[in-house]
Amino acid sequence: MGNQLLVVDKLIPGGNVESYIQAVNTIPMLSAEEERELAQRLHQDNDLEAARRLVMSHLRFVVHIARSYSGYGLAQSDLIQEGNVGLMKAVKRFNPEFGVRLVSFAVHWIKAEIHEFILRNWRIVKIATTKAQRKLFFNLRSAKKRLAWLTNDEVTAVAEDLGVEPRVVREMEGRLASQDTAFDGPMDDDEDQAWQAPAYYLEDRRYDPAQQAEQADWTEDSNTRLLEALEALDERSQDILRQRWLAENKATLHELAAKYSVSAERIRQLEKNAMKKIRKQMDEAA
Incomplete structure (x- = not known):
């Protein structure tokens, strides 16, 4: 019973992320033989204990991947939790006959869940809706090493690398540079600036x-x-x-x-x- 409670605690990062990270780093890693044996038990016998051990031993990898997305202004605990969801999906689909380690198979599922979470929550107005736009969004964020706008040569290079038109890169760069605005305006706005808040010029007067x-x-x-x-x-x-x-x-x-x-x-x-x-x-x- 204690081990089952431990699983729940590990899969849901609490307020103290550092304590969670220290805890998952103490969980022993599996050897290739142990991993294969557990995966066979899960795949053939639907052994939930085997699934628990596979998930627990790979939580540290989720933390490692989630940390690479720290520049999006989202809580690291949320990123880790979404990555854990991806890990569990990967464990469920993992077949030991694939001939690869679980961590290599799970990377795609972990990143996919984190990507979806970022795109749902990073901006009120969604900036990437198609598969191509999502790929460009994450690659462009990585390609921009500075705050200035990309030069024409840089735009061309990014477009060639990702197989899109330069105008698409410029359009996505503009979306990345845009900022969300509070509907009522910042709390510390003075009266001279308050009129610029959307609440003033987007007011619906049809039912006045x-x-x-x-x-x-x-x-x-x-x-x-x-x-x-x-x-x-x-x-x-x-x-x-x-x-x-x-x-x-x-x-x-x-x-x-x-x-x-x-x-x-x-x-x-x-x-x-x-x-x-x-x-x-x-x-x-x-």
Whole structure:
């Protein structure tokens, strides 16, 4: 029972990361023969104790890999925990007949889980969504040795190494250089700077009661003036506008031309003149 509790403690780094690292470094490493025997027991008999020993003996490697991702501003305990998830997935899939050591097989799974965690949490706006973008993201982070922008030669070299267009490298570099902004602005902003926070220029005013009332009044007034202007037209002009613009099944010029025994061009002229009269009357009533 004590060993089972120890497994749980080791797989979930607590607040004291250094104590966790010291603890996992004391766990004995397995020889090639021991590893193969345990892997066979797990693979053939689903031996959970064998799986526990395989995982425990490789926790130190997860720590080593997680430390290489310390430059992303994320808690090392979180990186280690995600790497441990990858290790457990690797142990579950490891076949001793592969002819390789577990650590070589597990590296891919450990890094994959850490990569996913970084991409989910490093920025609010996701900067890498496709497989190619993810590869470029991590390689470009490693390629940039300084804070300055890459030169044209450096961009070309990175693009050639990763098999992408130079513009893609520039685009990703711009994303890496961007910074997240707090919606309400920093707490220590003074009044002269506070207006620059997104909360001020991204405010949704669609449901402001005052604006809704104003919009309703404007719409009602516009409809009233439109009906008054329409009623001031002669009967034929009213019918043409209603048939052309207000009816559910709008009539064509030729249909109205047949109705009034005139040409389609004449109907178009009558429609145009009627619209001019309505605009003029509505402007005068405004």
